[in-house]
Amino acid sequence: MNAMPDPDLKPGDEAVPGTPGAGEDLCETCGGSGKLADGKTCPECEGTGRVMRGIGGG
């Protein structure tokens, strides 16, 4: 139960899209390309090249 709280949330996302104070940023794992060095789809951003970053609070 509750295994997928948000279908839009990717492994590399730090915040749910639409979260106040969060913004989209380049995925550091793939450098925004959406692919890893070996050509596989980046698991952190799921190939989008972007992840949600929490802004502030730090």
Ligand SMILES: [Zn+2]
């Ligand atoms: Zn990525």
